[in-house]
Amino acid sequence: MDINTFLGLNTILVLVIFVGICVWAYSSRRKKDNEASAQLPFEDEELDRRTLRKESEKKTDE
Template sequence: MDYGIIQGIITLVVMFTFLGIFSWAYSSRRKDQFDEAANLVFEDESSTKSGEQK
């Protein structure tokens, strides 16, 4: 194997990894979880557990 083939294989692995993460992030099955996570900053602090201290 020469350097060009190894470079091509690495490029394909990185490209498929990117496409996998992209499809996971924009999947409609994940939308509810991402919306919930996005709204966490707007929740009232009094709704946290009573035993927790900062």
């Protein structure tokens, strides 16, 4: 087996692995996890609002 055959088979193997990862990432079984991950930035905003609300309550109590 010469080097060009090896490189060709290696390219095909890497392509198959890449396609497999893409199929896994977008499969219907991963939908729930993907939706939860998409909401992470918005959870930070809610935490910020609660923190600001508590700080403003402390300032009004003083």
